[in-house]
Amino acid sequence: xxxxxxxxxxxxxxxxxxxxxxxxxxxxxxxxxxxxxxxxxxxxxxxxxxxxxxxxxxxxxxxxxxxxxxxxxxxxxxxxxxxxxxxxxxxxxxxxxxxxxxxxxxxxxxxxxxxxxxxxxxxxxxxxxxxxxxxxxxxxxxxxxxxxxxxxxxxxxxxxxxxxxxxxxxxxxxxxxxxxxxxxxxxxxxxxxxxxxxxxxxxxxxxxxxxxxxxxxxxxxxxxxxxxxxxxxxxxxxxxxxxxxxxxxxxxxxxxxxxxxxxxxxxxxxxxxxxxxxxxxxxxxxxxxxxxxxxxxxxxxxxxxxxxxxxxxxxxxxxxxxxxxxxxxxxxxxxxxxxxxxxxxxxxxxxxxxxxxxxxx
Amino acid sequence: xxxxxxxxxxxxxxxxxxxxxxxxxxxxxxxxxxxxxxxxxxxxxxxxxxxxxxxxxxxxxxxxxxxxxxxxxxxxxxxxxxxxxxxxxxxxxxxxxxxxxxxxxxxxxxxxxxxxxxxxxxxxxxxxxxxxxxxxxxxxxxxxxxxxxxxxxxxxxxxxxxxxxxxxxxxxxxxxxxxxxxxxxxxxxxxxxxxxxxxxxxxxxxxxxxxxxxxxxxxxxxxxxxxxxxxxxxxxxxxxxxxxxxxxxxxxxxxxxxxxxxxxxxxxxxxxxxxxxxxxxxxxxxxxxxxxxxxxxxxxxxxxxxxxxxxxxxxxxxxxxxxxxxxxxxxxxxxxxxxxxxxxxxxxxxxxxxxxxxxxx
Numbered sequence: 001x002x003x004x005x006x007x008x009x010x011x012x013x014x015x016x017x018x019x020x021x022x023x024x025x026x027x028x029x030x031x032x033x034x035x036x037x038x039x040x041x042x043x044x045x046x047x048x049x050x051x052x053x054x055x056x057x058x059x060x061x062x063x064x065x066x067x068x069x070x071x072x073x074x075x076x077x078x079x080x081x082x083x084x085x086x087x088x089x090x091x092x093x094x095x096x097x098x099x100x101x102x103x104x105x106x107x108x109x110x111x112x113x114x115x116x117x118x119x120x121x122x123x124x125x126x127x128x129x130x131x132x133x134x135x136x137x138x139x140x141x142x143x144x145x146x147x148x149x150x151x152x153x154x155x156x157x158x159x160x161x162x163x164x165x166x167x168x169x170x171x172x173x174x175x176x177x178x179x180x181x182x183x184x185x186x187x188x189x190x191x192x193x194x195x196x197x198x199x200x201x202x203x204x205x206x207x208x209x210x211x212x213x214x215x216x217x218x219x220x221x222x223x224x225x226x227x228x229x230x231x232x233x234x235x236x237x238x239x240x241x242x243x244x245x246x247x248x249x250x251x252x253x254x255x256x257x258x259x260x261x262x263x264x265x266x267x268x269x270x271x272x273x274x275x276x277x278x279x280x281x282x283x284x285x286x287x288x289x290x291x292x293x294x295x296x297x298x299x300x301x302x303x304x305x306x307x308x309x310x311x312x313x314x315x316x317x318x319x320x321x322x323x324x325x326x327x328x329x330x331x332x333x334x335x336x337x338x339x340x341x342x343x344x345x346x347x348x349x350x351x352x353x354x355x356x357x358x359x360x361x
Numbered sequence: 362x363x364x365x366x367x368x369x370x371x372x373x374x375x376x377x378x379x380x381x382x383x384x385x386x387x388x389x390x391x392x393x394x395x396x397x398x399x400x401x402x403x404x405x406x407x408x409x410x411x412x413x414x415x416x417x418x419x420x421x422x423x424x425x426x427x428x429x430x431x432x433x434x435x436x437x438x439x440x441x442x443x444x445x446x447x448x449x450x451x452x453x454x455x456x457x458x459x460x461x462x463x464x465x466x467x468x469x470x471x472x473x474x475x476x477x478x479x480x481x482x483x484x485x486x487x488x489x490x491x492x493x494x495x496x497x498x499x500x501x502x503x504x505x506x507x508x509x510x511x512x513x514x515x516x517x518x519x520x521x522x523x524x525x526x527x528x529x530x531x532x533x534x535x536x537x538x539x540x541x542x543x544x545x546x547x548x549x550x551x552x553x554x555x556x557x558x559x560x561x562x563x564x565x566x567x568x569x570x571x572x573x574x575x576x577x578x579x580x581x582x583x584x585x586x587x588x589x590x591x592x593x594x595x596x597x598x599x600x601x602x603x604x605x606x607x608x609x610x611x612x613x614x615x616x617x618x619x620x621x622x623x624x625x626x627x628x629x630x631x632x633x634x635x636x637x638x639x640x641x642x643x644x645x646x647x648x649x650x651x652x653x654x655x656x657x658x659x660x661x662x663x664x665x666x667x668x669x670x671x672x673x674x675x676x677x678x679x680x681x682x683x684x685x686x687x688x689x690x691x692x693x694x695x696x697x698x699x700x701x702x703x704x705x706x707x708x709x710x711x712x713x714x715x716x717x718x719x720x721x722x
Contacts, residue, residue: 004394008401011602019388019396026384027377033365033683035380037561037607040369040684073434073563074584077598081582109582195599200398202434202563202601221442221470223435237438238556240563241372242603246398322394323401 005345008323009152009298010175011195013340018249029245036245041238050233053248060254063184063207068230070206071244076102076174076193079204080109083170083189086226088114088143089216095119095142095167099158100127100151101329106172107146113218114143127154129290133162144168144188150176150295152196153327155287155334157295161186168212176297177205178254179339180264188212194243196297197338199250203243254339263339270337270346271296277350284357302332308360309333319352321345366706369684370513370659371536372556374701379610390606397606402599411594414609421615424545424568429591431567432605437463437535437554440565441470444531444550447587449475449504450577456480456503456528460519461488461512462690467533468507474579475504488515490651494523505529505549511537511656513557514688516648516695518656522547529573537658538566539615540700541625549573555604557658558699560611564604615700624700631698631707632657638711645718663693669721670694680713682706 006013029036030045039046054069063069072079088094093115096107099122107116119138120131138145145164150157152175161169161183168188177192184190189208195201206226213227222228222236229236254263275294278285278301287294287301303309312333316324326332335349367374390397391406400407415430424430433440449455454476457468460483468477480499481492499506506525511518513536522530522544529549538553545551550569556562567587574588583589583597590597615624636655639646639662648655648662664670673694677685687693696710 002394003388006395006399008395008399008404011398011400011402011599013399014396016388019398023384023387026387027364027380033363033681034367034369035375037372037380038367038369038374039372041372041562043369043684073436073439073601075434075598078434078582078584081584109584112580112582193599195602200601200603201402201599202604219473221439221473223439223442223470237436238372238554238562240434240561240601240604241556242561243563243601320394323404 004320004322005341005348006322007335007337007341007345007349009196009327009334009336010193011201012336012338014199014246015250015253015340018246018253021249022246037242039241041235041241046241049248050244053244053251056248056251056255060178060251060259061182061184061207066210067184068208068210068213070208070226070229071234071239071247072204072206072229073202073240074204075201076172076191076204077105077109079191079206080106081113082224082226083146083191084110084113084143085220085224086217087168087170087189087212087215090218091115092143093117093139093141095138095145097131097136097145097147098123099130099148099156100154102151102153102172102174103146103148106148110146117142119145127151127156128288130156130158130293138164138167140165140167142167144170146170146172148172150297152298152336153300153329155289155295155298155300156293157297159293168209176295178260178263179267179297181260194247196336199243199246203240203247205247266343267296267337267339270341270343271299273346273350274299274335274337277353281353281357284361285353297338298334298336300326300330300332300334306331311360312356315356316352319348321349321352365681365683366702366709367683368696368698368702368706368710370557370688370695370697371554372562373697373699375560375607376611376614376701379607379614382610383607398603400602402596402602407602410609411605414605414612417609417612417616421539421612421620422543422545422568427571428545429569429571429574431569431587431590432595432600432608433565433567433590434563434601435565436562437533437552437565438466438470440552440567441467442474443585443587444507444552445471445474445504446581446585447578448529448531448550448573448576451579452476453504454478454500454502456499456506458492458497458506458508459484460491460509460517461515463512463514463533463535464507464509467509471507478503480506488512488517489649491517491519491654499525499528501526501528503528505531507531507533509533511658513659513697514661514690516650516656516659516661517654518658520654529570537656539621539624540628540658542621555608557697560607561604564601564608566608627704628657628698628700631702631704632660634707634711635660635696635698638714642714642718645722646714658699659695659697661687661691661693661695667692672721673717676717677713680709682710682713
């Protein structure tokens with residue numbers, strides 16, 4: 001069949017020009033006579049590409065030179081554990097701001113390695129709003145403060161990096177990295193699984209302020225130490241070479257599109273249109289999130305009558321709209337609007353939703 | 362340019378039919394209207410594929426049902442650490458058989474998590490032969506015995522699973538898995554980075570006897586526990602979906618080729634031809650490894666005059682023979698002859714070597 005509009009929360013849509021280029025180059029990359037997957041990561045061609053990918057990311061995100069960029073594996077979930085292993089010593093505590101499923105899981109996976117202080121938690125509010133900054137009970141002696149900038153399941157997003165004083169701010173940006181310009185210097189460590197806004201799954205991007213690499217750590221195998229990965233240009237062992245390559249194609253595509261300011265504009269336009277369609281549906285559709293903190297990336301919504309869910313999913317799929325089923329934790333629907341999802345896809349979704357509500361209203 | 366013959370040690374050559382199929386399906390996989398990389402790992406299509414890939418591997422390797430198969434990340438190097446984390450308790454020791462660079466590294470990375478007993482070591486012999494089984498100083502109370510069945514850099518290979526009694530035998534098979542039939546029941550745990558005989562880098566295959574999943578372990582994040590991965594069908598978090606898919610295409614290709622017995626025959630024929638060419642070169646080329654334990658997968662060799670190395674590499678590359686440079690640890694040349702390297706490639710290499718020796722002899 002022809003290409004569908006893909007609203008998957010992750011692994012998610014990739015830019016069509018990126019896929020087309022990867023397809024063209026699959027058997028013979030960069031004049032080598034072999035696939036990029038068949039190249040030694042120690043070879044000149046691959047090393048040159050890897051360095052260019054990092055340079056493109058640094059340009060896109062305006063990453064200061066005192067930050068290292070790592071191309072890692074294991075998913076963000078592995079780094080829920082590796083971050084305290086690398087940033088906290090024995091007996092240290094860290095502050096976690098819990099604003100949805102993923103930040104809650106980050107705190108729970110960290111607990112083996114650091115004393116977890118839940119400094120704020122909106123669970124009792126069903127994660128429908130952000131805990132106000134003035135309510136956070138931060139510990140000035142914490143090893144770090146952890147947030148998830150965007151909650152993929154619950155659909156809430158920080159609009160700005162919160163001020164946490166001199167304690168390093170650690171942010172899981174898996175689902176909104178590269179969606180708008182940010183000030184990297186506000187963060188101690190940024191990490192993101194690739195499978196939403198970067199590339200295929202199996203790659204994790206880590207941006208870490210270099211002084212944090214110097215923290216004394218507990219005994220661990222070298223492979224778990226960020227400082228070792230940084231010292232070896234993320235080639236301490238064989239990296240995910242295909243993921244690194246695809247990330248590079250995505251970064252090139254973002255540069256051609258005008259960089260992160262252009263993406264911010266496009267993402268605002270897409271999410272505003274969809275939220276407006278939901279809010280103006282006369283109650284047929286609804287999104288319960290506090291308006292100022294609605295996610296630009298993941299839009300969960302429900303139908304006024306959940307008995308219509310199965311028909312909605314079946315008909316939307318038949319209309320070429322893929323992966324609208326909500327996460328099982330909250331049910332309903334979810335449309336993920338990452339960078340690779342074009343405005344046309346959102347228009348098609350809105351048109352379908354309007355038609356569906358008219359037929360079933 | 363056209364496709365070259367690729368002798369890379371890893372990431373290594375992939376079967377051409379696998380690459381061609383991946384290329385055809387890149388934009389629209391399995392009638393979904395999206396790439397396999399754009400599918401949720403929780404979606405029906407991906408889950409069905411993942412299960413089929415495991416079933417194909419079980420059929421190819423004749424894996425008994427009391428073994429779990431895991432599709433992991435982090436490279437074999439990460440599992441150098443995770444294996445003792447999962448198989449050894451506090452105060453336990455494990456026996457390591459050191460037969461080259463990789464088994465030495467496995468022992469060194471394990472040392473944070475288990476008391477490492479080097480039960481045999483051929484380093485003083487420059488790893489040119491295997492330490493005879495009767496010399497191994499095994500500890501009957503060891504948590505496990507670790508070997509690397511094939512040493513990718515040094516070019517020595519176990520011809521059979523050694524008898525280690527009732528202690529579980531753990532084997533790094535990164536560079537010779539799927540190259541011939543083996544008796545899985547001789548092993549407690551088999552692991553292999555994908556980037557040699559399975560698929561792209563960023564995927565690690567683990568085959569573990571289920572009783573070993575029950576061992577009491579030290580406190581650790583769930584993501585490091587093999588038992589958690591087994592209980593969640595390797596989808597505890599987002600797996601490397603592209604790697605899993607490519608592995609599946611490779612397994613299908615292996616089945617079409619006649620399975621592992623056919624590959625064993627082909628691999629024996631390829632390596633025998635290359636070793637014969639080296640041994641019959643009148644000393645122009647040489648491979649110093651004890652003949653019975655020469656690797657069928659990685660053939661290191663030197664030129665009688667290392668001043669010719671640069672010319673050999675330059676001319677071989679010009680002749681469409683890629684990645685023959687030896688590992689920096691031992692210098693010289695290395696030809697890796699994994700499953701995806703056809704006999705024709707070896708014939709082309711031998712013809713080139715003969716011609717080169719005539720011109721420079």
